[in-house]
Amino acid sequence: MTIDAAEELSIGQSRNVDLVVYGSTPGGVVCAVRAAREGLQVELISPNQHPGGMISNGLSTMDTLYNGSRSPLYDEFRESIYDYYRKKYGTDSPQFAATNPGYPKTRYEANVAELLFKQLLEREPNINVSMNWIPEQVDREKRLVQSVTFRHRQLKETKTLFAPYWVDCSYEADLSALARVPYRVGREARSEFQEPHAGITYVRERDWPPADGNDRKWQLARDLELVRYDKWYELIPGASTGEADGAVQAYNMRAIITRDPGNRVPIPKPTNYQSEMFTEFGFGDPDKPGLSMPNQKFGLNHPKLVGRQTPYVEGDWQARIEVINQHVDATLGLLYYRQHDPAVPEIIREGWLAYGLPKDEFPDNAHMPYEIYARETRRIKGRQVFTEHDAQLHPELDRAPIHTDSIGATEWFLDSHACTPRRVADSEQEGKVMMKNETFPGQISYKTLLPEELDNLLVPVCLSSSHVGWGTIRLEPTWMTVCEAAALAIVQANEKDIQPANIDVDQLVRQLADRRFLITFFNDIEDHPQADWYPAVQYLGTQGYFGTYNARPTEAMTAPLAKSWLRRLKAHLREPTFSPSQAAQEVLKAERIDGAEISSKAFIDMLSEILDQHPDRKSNVESVFLELAISPEKTLSRGDAARLIYALSNPSEE
Structure with a gap:
């Protein structure tokens, strides 16, 4: 791997490569690495300064319900987490135990994840990495992307890349949008795909187990060899109109806190702090502050500023930074409130005062994550759409619908965090969907990666799905699998000198099977x-x-x-x-x-x-x-x- 130093670039510099991967998300990294290992010259372009996406930005856990192998590079990366803690601290150490070995939800520190992603890239001489660049102009000729001009976010320098193949692995699909790929934002109406949970929805939690939870579907769901949750939500009839709506699901900062005195930075009081802003979030539980990880650290999944997220989707980077800063201030403000506000019981304040931001996490960003957890942005309009039905039982089968061109399997439950702060009666905030015990493992069609009218661009992160279907796709283990499969599709296209839209998909599916990808659960x-x-x-x-x-x-x-x-x-x-x-x-x-x-x-x-x-x-x-x-x-x-x-x-x- 080589890394471009922006200072060495001249305005208008251009370069030819075999493949350009935009986005250093976990999926983007494995896509680039797989293509490089197969012999392609790869340029990995990132809009951010640090690789690894949310896995390097406080996610803290592998969001998966499945403990088995998924794809070669996902498995390699996951094992590297265990190896790191085993070698550094010992097999019998509390640090290694905190990684959850043998359990699907592997835990890790953000700085360790970033280090491991960097090492994965550094081992590949066929990859050139350029950080802090965003697409500015796409030269498209009919059904092909010819070149893309990128601009450095700080230095205002540009460079143009020419390549026969392109993969957009970013969370925002900015390259795809500039290439005039049609896309969706927000929620489709229930009538568009006949999805029961589409559009404007209100749900409420029911007692566990639900009285009617013993039918065939319920039993099949509970029999799945996946992590199961004892939760059940129901749609509220009447209030859930199913109308289309432009809001996406809520974001938040996945901040990390620690109670290690030697690695603790006090929580700063945010500018314009107003305590009344935080009463709705409650006092929390300092004994269980968040997801645990090695070295006395905990990952936060709150607060969510429901209703503030949607401007991020199609905003420029300045607008996105404003959204990020609002969430940073809210996260620090909530922690400060729980530590210092007289409205919080003293014993709870004392518990929270044991925590601070870790010195060794995000040291050049005031110890807060570099990226916001943008759970949903654009979703391209592809040649097939993954919908709620793809993660539900087929009416005549004891499994979900089957796709001959499956390149990955889903297993997370269909979910959406709230989209707007509205409520009715005893409901959750509007737009929340949690289909635990109602979701079934599905298959992701290769056609969902293919834009409708472009043949040499694949979009394996912001792929073609409905808002409801997105809930079971939007997890890093799934994206890592699909992005590695996308790389192998590009490799086949390169070998045959054709476009990714025209490859022998059956040959691809067989290759994935031979390499032991999880394409069928x-x-x-x-x-x-x-x-x-x-x-x-x-x-x-x-x-x-x-x-x-x-x-x-x-x-x-x-x-x-x-x-x-x-x-x-x-x-x-x-x-x-x-x-x-x-x-x-x-x-x-x-x-x-x-x-x-x-x-x-x-x-x-x-x-x-x-x-x-x-x-x-x-x-x-x-x-x-x-x-x-x-x-x-x-x-x-x-x-x-x-x-x-x-x-x-x-x-x-x-």
């Missing part, structure tokens, strides 16, 4: 990422071979299910554009039929009959059996059946 695969059946199960999960969230790869294949899978294979070979969700309905029916176990030999015979009609496919069934080390005489497992179909359905190399 199952309940029973988390501990087996290196199993020989894992790539096959992942791929077939995008093709309609499973009607539930249970892959059951080690169980015996039954005759009814074998016949159903082979009918699906036959249809797939005949017409690759089949509906996978429709196909999975037949599979689900077969899974519910008791049937005799079948041998590998019987499966061979059925496979041969199908594949003999397709000379363009690998039809040497016997050799594939030998290659996969499957004994013809033994009972066939579902995992081995998946391996066979995966291998034999792959188009022959030309």
